Amino acid sequence: MPEEKKHYSDKASIEAYENAKKDNILTVYDRAEDLRPCPIGSVGDCCKHCGMGPCRIPAPKKEGEKRKAGLCGATAETIAARNFLRMIAAGSASHSDHGRSVAEIFLAAAKGEIPGYKIKDEQKLLALALDFGINIDGKDMKTIAIEVGEKSIAQFGQQHGELLYIKKAPEKRQEIWRKMGVVPRGIDREVVEIMHRTHMGVDQDYKSLMKQGTRAALADGWGGSMLATDLQDIMFGTPVPVYAEVNLGVLKKDQVNIVIHGHEPLLSEMIVVASQDPEIKKYAVAKGATGINIAGICCTANEILMRHGIPIAGNFLQQELAITTGAIDAMVVDVQCVMQALQNVASCFHTKLITTSHQAGITGATAIPFNEHDALNSAKAILKTGIDNFPNRKNVAIPDIKSPMIAGFSHETINYLLGGSFRASYRPLNDNIINGRIRGIAGVVGCNNARTTCDTNHLTLVKELIKNDVIVLTTGCSAIGCGKEGLLTPEAAMEFAGPGLREVCETVGIPPVLHMGACVDNSRILIAATAVVKEGGLGNDISDLPAAGAAPEWMSEKAIAIGQYFVASGVYTIFGGSAFPTTGSPEFTKYLFEDMEKIYGGKWDYTNDPVEMARKMIEHIDKKRKELGIDKAKGRVLFDMADRRELA
């Protein structure tokens, strides 16, 4: 073969991809070879916000030549910024609409209107109620839950004031936001305002535009996403450490394989419950299967993994491959990151693609709309469709490859693990960052991107980081990639981590890479970072922490929204994968990559080389360590009585 271009890095996917190739089934990497990204659009130089365009204004080829503007006169800066903002709007809207669905079901559940949903984590409900300023004295759980639900829904349509979650951020951070005028008023309002301000002939200054971009991004991270996470935890349980397996090998030859793909756990939670129903099990046996095997893809997979230990079949770029095993009797999808090509692939096999969201019509797929008022029966109907399809299987080729992993690291769980029920705190983490065993914290999150080898950027970056004693928090498709590579096991600390991080991992019994959930759960990372700040000894703000974030294979607009809320929260955030979508305008890019640090303490950066990415992140971490004065080892302090008296 001429150029054996590697698409996948894990053996299961390589095997499945080769099988598909043999059967002439084309999947995303094949399409990627046929279709290159538009060089002008990919760097933000194309404006199609009005009917006079699209106006494409690439940088002039010759030096000194004047750069073109759009018909209306829009400059490269304005065009790049407007495009960037619309990505933020789409990303923020996606997470937030997810959050809204959760909030609506939460309120209905609180009122007892929808059987099957209930309050599972009362502690977290009470904590959230207090965060929302609800007086809980003398109130029963139902009343409190209803108030929390109502306040949550009100966050979306609120027109004035501040989102309630803003107060959870470190105080210094809140001050910065207020000073910059970027505190979100209401979740929906900020998205709508982006759409307005990026309309032809409105906001024409990239700095002004980015203020609104920041405000909408914060409405995602400290709004819609955080609501989604918290309310899901309250309804379905806050994740605790759980063992599970990951990769295509989790599909079972002798069982009905139902793969759940998408993002919202509202239905999938019910499918998990329904799959344990004896009637349903019996029904599966009657059809010749030995049982029902639920597995996940993408972030729905992460949701039910975190809470139930349900195995994961794969991440974003494995969705088509999973079907090509011929073993999936039903693939159940809802929203986000569901490729339209799925139905084409499914039609080559017996697999039924079932679309369940009112929001996601899919041509050719079976629609079984999810009815929250009768969720369990919706779930059973879906399962039955899959079970009925089991006898139609033809050739089955499941790669016999899967990896063990430990997931379930919610903020609450990390807090517990570091001190037990009686001394729960982040103190040991802070202590070991201060003493240098742990050099810093990295969030490695985000998508897979068919313009790179699946997972390679993630894995190379993560291994470099942990080798250098940087502990990694991960979510989304990145987490699944790490899982496939075996990085989410405590044993990985022995094999891959530097000596300091390894020692801490051994002490706590954790993997060096902690799976914190779905992409909507990046809010958990914000809360964890805030907890580290509040524990003390590492500055007063998230921007003081020796920490950095990365999305090394970004592709979704959600990633841009996440990136911007991390930057605005004070985090150095570096992307890889597709080209950075603003580089057509050097001036606007400089604003994001340099000037933003002076405002928010965090900034954007880009490289597609994961080793270089690790170097840059570690360089930033070291810079922060130096600023904190913890770059050099400190002697042991011995206490006498006078010292003890000084303790407040």
Place this chain on the structure above:
Amino acid sequence: MSKIIASAAINGAHKIVGYAEKKVKEAMDKFGANQDVAFPNTGYYLPIIYGILGYKVEKLKDMEHVIKVSKNLLPPPVKEKYHLPYLGPVLDAGMATFFAEELVEAIKYVENPNIYVTGEDPKDDNIWLGAADDIIMRKRGVEFVDGTAPGFAATLGAPPDSKTAQKIALELQEKNLYVFMGANTEGRTMSEQLIKEGVQIGWPTRLVSFGPEVSAAVFAIGFATRAAMSFGGIEPGDFRKILIYNKDRVFAFAITFGYVSDEWYANGAGCINWGFPVITDTPTPEILPTGVCTYEHVVANIPHDQIVAKSIEVRGLKVTVTKVPVPVSYGPAFEGERVRGEDIYLEAGGGRTPAVELVTSADMDAVTDGKIEVVGPDIKDVKPGSQLPLAIYAEVAGRQMQPDFEPILERQIHHLVNYAQGTMHIGQRDIAWLRVSKQAVEKGFNLSHLGSILHAKFHQDFGKIFDKVQITVYTEEKKVREILQKARSIYKQRDDRIAGMTDEDTDPFYSCTLCQSFAPNHVCVVTPERTGLCGAYNWLDCKASYEINPTGPNQPIPKIAVIDARYGVWKGTEEFVKKASRGNVTTVDAYSIMRNPMTSCGCFECIAAVLPSCNGIMTVDRDTAVMTPSGMKFTTLAGSVGGGNVTPGFVGHSKYFITSKKFIAAEGGVKRLVWMPKALKEEIKDRFNKRAAEMGMPDLLDKIADETVATTEAEVLEYITKKGHPALSMESIF
């Protein structure tokens, strides 16, 4: 590899909780669910369970709840591969271990009330002391508070031989640490090893033989837990604060000797919750990263000759050991050591011979610093078992020296001499009593060493207030009698001077925040007529302490202006208390029990409490274990007023303060006193009668009830009515 530790600790916890569950069931079957269960004489029930869970175990049936809680805390065993994280679960397993062991130890008391010896000393037929009662805890707790004892070592098991045990114990004693001994190594216990070597064990020498089983560890942890509640003022059930308090303020650690079993690991995991690290003498795995403890959590394989130093370093403790040029070990841990019978080489005082101690100041030229002279026969000149007259006379000189400091230095002689291993000192002034043991003499101790001790320690502790000191030790009867006569006239002058001092004509007062190491909100205001509530610091002590250490815990409080003379409120004290309590206490009435009584750290000698129906108050001292008419024993009262809180209706005070004119003067003074323990009456009788006579009520003491005539408020009322006690005709105390 901490996985091994985690796995073993979790297994151990399962075994211990399982055993406790079985014991509870057996005990319930045998004694019935309603059988009372308690550690002796404590207001803290089973203190770990009470402190951490806020749950009182009073009957056997209450144990079922604790078993349930413990089982819920038990994590599943650690898997060999791809295990779940274990640090949090292991700490929970350790906590469950302590809960379960506390139940097991409490059941032992039910099965055999004499399983452990009561009091401070082991007996010949039973060397195990078991749970420390609240009297011991408070008395010893004071040492933890003022730094005389910086912490404790909880030891599990025994070193391979008794000589090593003796060396390690001595080294810990020399570092002023308590040694809490529990568990056995293949049947050997450290306590028995020490006895074999002739070492005196028990609370007085800080070598505490808690019990021969590993579950005796709960007596050490229970002690620490009570410290947080009684001195730290932390509410039972506020587990997080109790544990952090211990991590920050109680400098304890565990040392294991020999094979570390699963059960021992489980106990070690428990200790880590309190911030107490574990140091082993065997090649166990280690846990070095910090976080739950201040520094390392488990440090392994330390040779016996380094294990004490290593433990102290790991705990992050700074121990300043003073070197005194004597041929015996020296430090507070030897203060409580007795010299008896056959062991006595030399005895002086104690009614057998005249003995006196005196410190006076002199001109600079008249004193040669470091001059130590023995006038008369020394130890080498007499046979074992001899008695001699004795006068210890120290002359000090210096530009900062004041006559007021003489009695302060003089009072140090008692404990400074006692600190030497092999000496026993009792009393002071002209009732001093000294014994020197044969063992000390064997090591070369002679009477000039009394001078060496005073010279070295006076300079170390009081170097700021004098420059020179010379000591003469007289053993010639004639010279001793001369000194005695001189001393008595000086004592009288001193007593008259301090008796003549009043709060009205003295400025400034002094603060005492020594106890803030343990009770961060507490501030004592010490005035000439009101000593510190511990009884250990009077106004002069505080003044001297301030001169010695101007930035220390005793600071002058200028009165500035009188706000309320009756209640004892000054502008200066208000401002000071507010600042020194970090805003937690805003006002203090020095002379009142009802309005804003002074806070209490937990070191109080006595606690006074209002008896409403008697229109008076009672007071009880910490050595009295009987039920008081308030319906609470001292320990329970102490639990409700300690920890730096203002508690109207209750106040901690010294014994001495009872006979002060300012004793609850706002409410009418000592005329309000309607009940106090008989022994306390006896102790302060002379002073009390003098004060009563001044007030024109010479028979007041007789009108005050005690436990022999009244143990309830109603009985007190009946008694004082019969006796015509003045409180009944006073205005309402409310």
